[in-house]
Amino acid sequence: MKISLKWLQKYFDEPLPSPEKISDALTFHAFEIEAVEGDMIDVKVLPNRAADCLSHRGLAKELSAILDVPLKEDPLRTLLPKFSGTDTLTVTIKDPQKCMRYIGAVVRGVKVGPSPLWLREALEAVGQRSINNIVDATNYVMLDIGQPLHAFDGRGLSGITVRDANDEEKMTILSGEEYALPKDVLLITDVGTGEALGIAGVKGGKRAEISDATTDIIVESANFDGTTVRRAAQVLKLFTDASLRFQNRPSPELAAYGMHGVLALITELAGGEVIGVVDEYPSPAMPLPAVSVSLAKINGVLGSSFAKGEVEDVFKRLGFEVRSEGDIFTVTPPFERTDIVISEDLVEEVGRIIGYDKVPSAELPSIEGSPDQARYHGIERMKDQLIEQGFTEVSTQSFAKNGDIMLANPLDKTKPALRTSLEENLREALEKGKQYAPLILLLNEKLKLFEIGTVFPREREHLELRMTERVAAWGEKAGIVDDLSKAKLEDHGKDYTPKRYVLGTYRPFSVYPFIVRDVALWVPKETKAGDIEVIIRANAGELAQKIYLFDTFEKPPSLEHAEGDGKKSFAFRMVLQSFEHTLLDAEANAVYDKVVSALQKTNASWVART
Known part of the structure; x- marks a missing residue:
């Protein structure tokens, strides 16, 4: 929530301290601060306080309590007059569980135009774009007290119906994009035509957009179910300031304060006459319990x-x-x-x-006994043994293509279930790992992975091992390892002593793909592989991330291949990779040619194999 110091100051008679001091006060007593830029403070309001603190008024109230400085005036403690009814507008709520309150006001004779300087500056100070005096008024009141509001062009509108979307219903929003609406999305619609005017709690529609030609408007101040709004925003990938506030469930009582505030501001900025207000409130909220x-x-x-x-x-x-x-x-x-x-x-x-x-420091009380960590230590010993056998531990997502528990709103549509086995994701990890194996493994080494993780719905931990060619065996059983019970984890490897290793030097890795080039030579029998490797390393350059011998072959003189008679072959692999760009074949070939040329110049008896 971005707030402006100048905006906050309107709530206090006493001058507020600097943005830095306000930031410190909020940090130590209420919320983290994301940024302080001049007069603007970006406050990280947590979900439990979003109902009241996603607003300047809410944060002013916090500062009032923290600094012990009274508010000049609290708009939410004002006694509100009752709304005057009207026959010019009807409001119908189809499901009161999804729309707890809907207040609609008819204002006629407004003049749409630019907002005054003070309003434009207030909105721009917190990152909002000024649109026109009507829309700016709704945004200002929302940012001021936290109640989302919307204004529709009132031409031809005699009533509002709040209902779920129909099958295959579509709507074009204010920014011009057309959306196909799922059935559980709540809509604001025209009672006459049935046409959608807006997605409840999320975004207004193009059909009733405020324009310079607008003279009559209908103002909306409502309270929508937080779960319904959140689902709509997620499924449509349409996240707005309004949806953020509604999904954190503000009180239905706030809607009345929002309506009174915005009507006063609209008539001040754009003129017009409030013809009447309809307040549809099927089940008024009870006061919060003591x-x-x-x-x-x-x-x-x-x-x-x-x-x-x-x-x-x-x-x-x-x-x-x-x-x-x-x-x-x-x-x-x-x-x-x-x-x-x-x-x-x-x-x-x-x-x-x-x-x-202000709370004095004190020592923590001593713990009677010690926690049972046998299971934890059993798992750790098992990991140590597997790693010594060449396995690498991985941690994959808990989502899968199939499972007993399906997700209502999966992040990945290809994996809509919670996993019942580790196998599916471990296989995927193995396939991905093969792509990078040349960088980390020798040619004949197998890529071996294991994972210990939770599966659903049993919520027990499994151990699975996977290698490039077969499923690893554990104990006497080949194939995917059985579930490990608590007893097995605790008993496993009690007499095991881990080996000691000297840690290698860690190096940064490149985000660009690598290319492999193999260099094979016929050389005299007495030639040592190390002598060849020295020449390769000296000429491969900085693109060579890894160089290793992967094959040795010796041909006896009896074979009829004169090229290799009495000689042996060494084959080296070069793994080439750039830290700056995707390597081209031409660059890799140039390294290969340079290395081969250097080898043949070093010793005329060294002949490259093609």
């Missing part, structure tokens, strides 16, 4: 010795209603603080607002 906590529990959990007055002051600074009897606090949070559910939530509020640095 939560109780004792002073003893607060100090016991935190390891603190806070006084009753200090704790009560924190609750009041946060805007909570608080009653106390003895050392028991009964706290009623405001409607926007949906994260306050249990007593531990109140303990956290006290700790973070006063400051965890």
